[in-house]
Amino acid sequence: MIRCKTCDATYYPGTLFCQECGNFLLESAAQDEVEPSSRGSQVHYLIAGSGRQGELDCIEPVWVGRADPDQGYWPKLDLSDDGAMELGVSRRHALIQMGDQGPVLVDQHSKNGTWIDQEQLTPEKPYQLPRVAQIRFGRLLLRTFLE
Numbered sequence: 001m002i003r004c005k006t007c008d009a010t011y012y013p014g015t016l017f018c019q020e021c022g023n024f025l026l027e028s029a030a031q032d033e034v035e036p037s038s039r040g041s042q043v044h045y046l047i048a049g050s051g052r053q054g055e056l057d058c059i060e061p062v063w064v065g066r067a068d069p070d071q072g073y074w075p076k077l078d079l080s081d082d083g084a085m086e087l088g089v090s091r092r093h094a095l096i097q098m099g100d101q102g103p104v105l106v107d108q109h110s111k112n113g114t115w116i117d118q119e120q121l122t123p124e125k126p127y128q129l130p131r132v133a134q135i136r137f138g139r140l141l142l143r144t145f146l147e
Contacts, residue, residue: 017046017053022143024132042147043096043103043129049140050082055147058096058103064137065093079140088112088138094121096129103129103146112138 001010002025004018011018015025041058056062056077063075066084068091077096079089090110096103104126107114114121115136121127135142 016044016145017143019046019051019053022046022048022141024143024145040147041098041103044145044147045077046143047079047082047140048143049087052082056096058098061095061097063092063095065089065091067091079137082140084137084140087140089140090138093137097126099126099128101128105129105135110138 001012002015003010004021004023004025006023007018007021009018009020011025017023018025043056043058044053045056046053062077064077064079065075066080066089067074067078073091075092088111090108090112092108093110094108094114095106097106098104105114105116105121106126107121107123109123116127116129116133119127129144129146131146133144135144
């Protein structure tokens with residue numbers, strides 16, 4: 001078992017994020033310096049409010065937002081069940097795609113904005129995803145880790 005250094009919760013080896021406090025559990029991996037060109041296309045995420053975890057393969061562009069069944073739209077990272085509407089997530093909020101040096105995040109003129117750590121993104125401008133980051137879509141917070 002591994003322990004969260006922030007809240008002391010225990011998890012099975014290989015767990016990426018603490019479901020209690022959202023802390024990244026593999027700190028030694030996060031501190032490794034990795035050249036951007038060696039970054040893969042896998043983005044692991046933890047949604048802070050719901051505790052839902054998953055991974056995205058960004059070889060193909062990944063739309064982030066809320067589903068709109070009336071229009072037949074389901075983003076690859078659908079945040080609807082995580083309180084997205086109440087937290088200000090747009091239907092087509094952002095796009096994660098591969099850039100020259102790994103995954104990038106692009107705000108799609110969302111109504112309530114997108115942030116990487118404390119930096120608000122300019123719409124339509126690609127921002128390199130750091131190895132470990134907090135991403136906010138409106139008021140919905142995710143923690144990400146690149147593999």
